[in-house]
Amino acid sequence: MNLFQLRAFDAVAREGSFTRAAARLFISQPAVTGHIKALEEHYQIPLLRRTARRVELTEEGTRLAAITRAIFGLVDEAQTLLEANRQLLTGRLEVAADGPHLVMPMIANLRARYPGITVNLRLGNAQETLAALLSEHADVAVLTEVQPRNGLHLQPLSESRICALVPAGHPWAQWPKGIRLDQLNDVIMVLREPSSITRRTFDDACREAKVQPKVLLELDSREAVTEAVAAELGVGVVSSMEVSPDPRVKAIAIQGDGLVNRHMLGCMERRRSLRLIQAFFELAS
Known part of the structure; x- marks a missing residue:
């Protein structure tokens, strides 16, 4: 062979x-x-x-x-x-993430500390990112709301909140304290697909609060949600760490329970001691 x-x-x-x-x-x-x-x-x-x-x-x-x-x-x-004793002069790290906002500063820190390291980044939704890690297509992954399981090592990174996204001219855009979750009852909304972590967290919070928004559109990217909100098709939701500067829309706080997402850095437990993976975890912390 x-x-x-x-x-x-x-x-x-x-x-x-x-x-x-x-x-x-x-x-x-x-x-x-x-x-x-x-x-x-x-x-x-x-x-x-x-x-x-x-x-x-x-x-x-x-x-x-x-x-x-x-x-x-x-x-x-x-x-x-x-190659561990070569002080990470060379190497390749496969990184997966369910969004660019947390992972990009980590990669920048790694490249600044170890300029000889090559990083391959794959971005996908939460399910794709976890699948890439579990199938070992990725060495490390930035994950959101993943449940602990045998063989998976997780390190907490940060938390984010679900915000409402409204057109810049919407009356709510002028409210400094944001809105209550119950104010979204019967409101026309444009949301991510049901498998999105942001959507799932929002749906769970609405279900607990007995709030029933009217979902007009389901879209497969946060960029599409922004465009739909800018076109005044409805109110959207977005993670607080994914708010991009856009004068056409404004993110406002939603007051209510269950609107927090936890973000973690993960790797397979059996590969946790590998030098390059260790270095990434150390820099992330």
Whole structure:
């Protein structure tokens, strides 16, 4: 069995792209293609489906990727362990986060302290971020409202509150103390999708307070919510740490219970002692 071929396949399976796999391995794209073609031909098994826009794993490829991820995950751990005495002069950290606002200052601190470290950041929703960490596609992750579980190490970072987002000309925009949660009863609102942590926290608080807003639109990004509010389609909600300067809208406080989100930094417990992960946690604290 040719480990170079397996490494090339593992990189494509992780990155979903021959180009990014080649960059990950520091070899040419034709070399990656050649390794995988030779692997498929030798074992007479299709591992990847190539389309005009993306690379997909076949059923056999998915099963093999689970094995290679474990193999080369251990190889990467061994390499990290052996390079620990080099004072983090080089290395690569895979970071996942459910939003950019907390993680960007952490990455800036890491780069300032260890300029030789390469960081790969993937942003997604809360479920995607947790899944990336648990599947070890990420070394560390910034998570919101994640429940403790066996094998997962969590470190508290901060808390944020749910705020209302209104057009700049809305009467509530002039209220210095914000509004009460019950004032949103029967109010037309534009909200994130139900799986969003911000939306779930807001829905739970409304349910407890017996408040029933009228949801006009469900949108898949905070940017879309901002645009909808600016177009005066309804009132939105946003996390206090995700408020961006925009003269068309204004974030105002909501007075009520259950409107707080907890943010944490996480890694797999068994990888907690790796030097690079340790360094990231230390800088974050």
